[in-house]
Amino acid sequence: MNSASVAATPRRGNGGSDRALTILMLAPAIAYILAFFAYPLGVTFLTSLESDLGLGPTLMQYQSILTSEKYLGTVWLTTGLAVGTTILSVLLAVPLALILRLKMRGHRFIRLLILTPLMVLALISALGLLIIWDKNGWLNRLFSQLVPGGGPLSIDYTVPGLLLFYTWLYAPYTILTTLSAVEGLDTNVEEAARVAGASPWQLFRSVTLPLSWPGIRSGSILTFLLAFGAFNVPIIAGGDLRPLAVVIYTEASTFQHWARGSALAMVMAVVSLVVITVYLRLSSAPARRGPT
Amino acid sequence: MSEITYPIAPAATRRVPRLPALSRILAYTLLLVFLLYVVSPFVAILTMAFGQGWFGGRLFPEILTLRWFEWAVNVTRIPQVLGNSFLIAALCVLISLAIGVPTAWAIARRRIPAKTLLLTLVLLPKTIPPITFALGASREFYALGLVNTHVGVAVAHAVLAMPFVVLIMTATFEALDERVFEAGRVCGGGWLRNAIHLALPMALPGLMAATLFALITSLNEFTLTLVTYGPGTLTLTVQTYLAIGDGFQEVASAISVILLLPSLVLLVLIQRQIRPEAILGGVKGL
Numbered sequence: 001m002n003s004a005s006v007a008a009t010p011r012r013g014n015g016g017s018d019r020a021l022t023i024l025m026l027a028p029a030i031a032y033i034l035a036f037f038a039y040p041l042g043v044t045f046l047t048s049l050e051s052d053l054g055l056g057p058t059l060m061q062y063q064s065i066l067t068s069e070k071y072l073g074t075v076w077l078t079t080g081l082a083v084g085t086t087i088l089s090v091l092l093a094v095p096l097a098l099i100l101r102l103k104m105r106g107h108r109f110i111r112l113l114i115l116t117p118l119m120v121l122a123l124i125s126a127l128g129l130l131i132i133w134d135k136n137g138w139l140n141r142l143f144s145q146l147v148p149g150g151g152p153l154s155i156d157y158t159v160p161g162l163l164l165f166y167t168w169l170y171a172p173y174t175i176l177t178t179l180s181a182v183e184g185l186d187t188n189v190e191e192a193a194r195v196a197g198a199s200p201w202q203l204f205r206s207v208t209l210p211l212s213w214p215g216i217r218s219g220s221i222l223t224f225l226l227a228f229g230a231f232n233v234p235i236i237a238g239g240d241l242r243p244l245a246v247v248i249y250t251e252a253s254t255f256q257h258w259a260r261g262s263a264l265a266m267v268m269a270v271v272s273l274v275v276i277t278v279y280l281r282l283s284s285a286p287a288r289r290g291p292t
Numbered sequence: 293m294s295e296i297t298y299p300i301a302p303a304a305t306r307r308v309p310r311l312p313a314l315s316r317i318l319a320y321t322l323l324l325v326f327l328l329y330v331v332s333p334f335v336a337i338l339t340m341a342f343g344q345g346w347f348g349g350r351l352f353p354e355i356l357t358l359r360w361f362e363w364a365v366n367v368t369r370i371p372q373v374l375g376n377s378f379l380i381a382a383l384c385v386l387i388s389l390a391i392g393v394p395t396a397w398a399i400a401r402r403r404i405p406a407k408t409l410l411l412t413l414v415l416l417p418k419t420i421p422p423i424t425f426a427l428g429a430s431r432e433f434y435a436l437g438l439v440n441t442h443v444g445v446a447v448a449h450a451v452l453a454m455p456f457v458v459l460i461m462t463a464t465f466e467a468l469d470e471r472v473f474e475a476g477r478v479c480g481g482g483w484l485r486n487a488i489h490l491a492l493p494m495a496l497p498g499l500m501a502a503t504l505f506a507l508i509t510s511l512n513e514f515t516l517t518l519v520t521y522g523p524g525t526l527t528l529t530v531q532t533y534l535a536i537g538d539g540f541q542e543v544a545s546a547i548s549v550i551l552l553l554p555s556l557v558l559l560v561l562i563q564r565q566i567r568p569e570a571i572l573g574g575v576k577g578l
Contacts, residue, residue: 037451040429043428127333129336136350
């Protein structure tokens with residue numbers, strides 16, 4: 001393993017033609033990203049500076065967004081849903097990974113199950129979730145039967161409902177990376193902690209969790225990003241709850257208010273980057289508490 | 293089941309100790325709830341697709357029927373839409389592989405300055421929501437005449453698929469052993485023969501993973517399709533969306549059932565051929 005990675009060190013470039021080849025290999029990707037990602041993003045930005053009267057660059061769209069309770073509410077809703085989904089995904093992923101690594105009977109089937117939300121069209125799952133959690137849906141009936149006196153829950157078109165749907169759809173990313181991290185752990189370290197007399201909770205809190213944290217982190221970032229940008233689920237299952245992506249799309253397509261939509265899109269990009277940065281800062285802490 | 297559980301399991305025979313009975317019941321309960329949570333929407337879709345008169349608080353549909361499938365095929369022209377979707381997905385895979393594989397090779401095995409910066413640039417489209425550049429993209433694609441063409445929609449999809457290809461292939465190429473190529477050169481193989489007979493077979497699992505991920509990205513992409521599609525390039529996502537929006541839940545469910553089959557095939561393929569958790573576990577650059 002070690003010798004292989006040493007042997008795999010890249011060859012040194014031998015002159016100009018070699019460098020030209022490297023550039024030739026990289027140029028299409030860079031050009032592609034610039035042409036079909038950076039450029040449209042720039043167009044969105046420039047559009048966001050247009051005023052309602054078609055006059056030159058202005059910040060009026062941003063001004064009306066940042067002073068409007070409606071839009072600020074949308075930003076909070078979107079961020080709240082994404083953060084909530086991320087937390088729920090971690091709460092689901094960690095126990096699930098700890099159980100699955102025991103390789104109990106049926107663990108292969110559960111592993112396959114984790115992947116299904118990734119493989120199936122999100123719109124389809126949103127529709128299925130709407131039907132099954134309906135007031136008269138099967139799960140809601142089951143719940144009313146199990147909890148005496150508990151009437152049917154309002155799940156569809158509510159915030160908890162959207163959290164439930166988002167988690168269904170986006171938790172697999174957290175679960176997969178968490179599972180990969182937990183199964184990649186050196187069991188000897190845990191063995192050592194156990195021998196040293198650590199209680200199961202201490203073992204989990206001070207050994208297993210910190211050691212698998214990088215995996216949990218990388219997956220939960222993906223979950224956050226997807227939940228924050230969610231569009232197809234809320235457009236079907238959101239009802240009156242309209243997160244940013246839906247509002248942006250409606251502004252542009254239904255109201256033909258491109259400038260407002262674009263400004264909202266820019267706000268969305270900034271909020272997303274800010275939350276990710278904060279999360280990366282905060283989440284690097286538990287890893288430091290790992291055994292040294 | 294009365295088994296003595298040792299506080300410390302012998303490491304040589306069992307890596308992880310077995311759970312005591314109570315914990316095992318708890319564990320299975322959690323797995324059961326998870327199973328119910330994940331599977332239930334599919335059961336709902338199946339019932340909706342084959343049933344008629346399933347509303348107003350009825351526990352089961354009034355009658356079972358195949359008419360929604362008839363609708364899906366005749367009215368929403370699913371075969372044609374399916375063709376569109378797969379053509380676009382295939383084009384998207386081709387574009388992302390053609391651009392992504394050389395880039396991944398250069399990043400993994402060649403000396404380049406600012407490697408991290410380059411990787412970040414390529415991964416950038418995955419770090420902010422697609423709607424943010426979709427608005428600008430719809431104007432750009434319209435100006436370029438790419439709207440309502442299969443290539444146009446595929447080009448848009450590839451913006452999101454290519455980063456996956458680069459990510460997976462960089463990890464794959466980094467793991468290749470340079471000594472094998474040296475041996476190939478010593479034996480008189482040129483770069484082409486080395487590529488075909490050595491690099492390709494060794495990188496094949498990664499290549500398959502990349503292809504599958506690009507394919508799924510394209511088939512599932514909704515936002516960028518919505519801003520680039522036209523009547524001639526209606527895809528499954530958009531058609532399903534339109535069917536649900538028009539209130540044809542049963543037809544949408546029938547479409548979904550038709551779609552479920554290829555999805556399940558892909559699922560089994562992925563589970564058999566590649567370990568997705570290993571790939572996603574590599575996503576640490578974000």
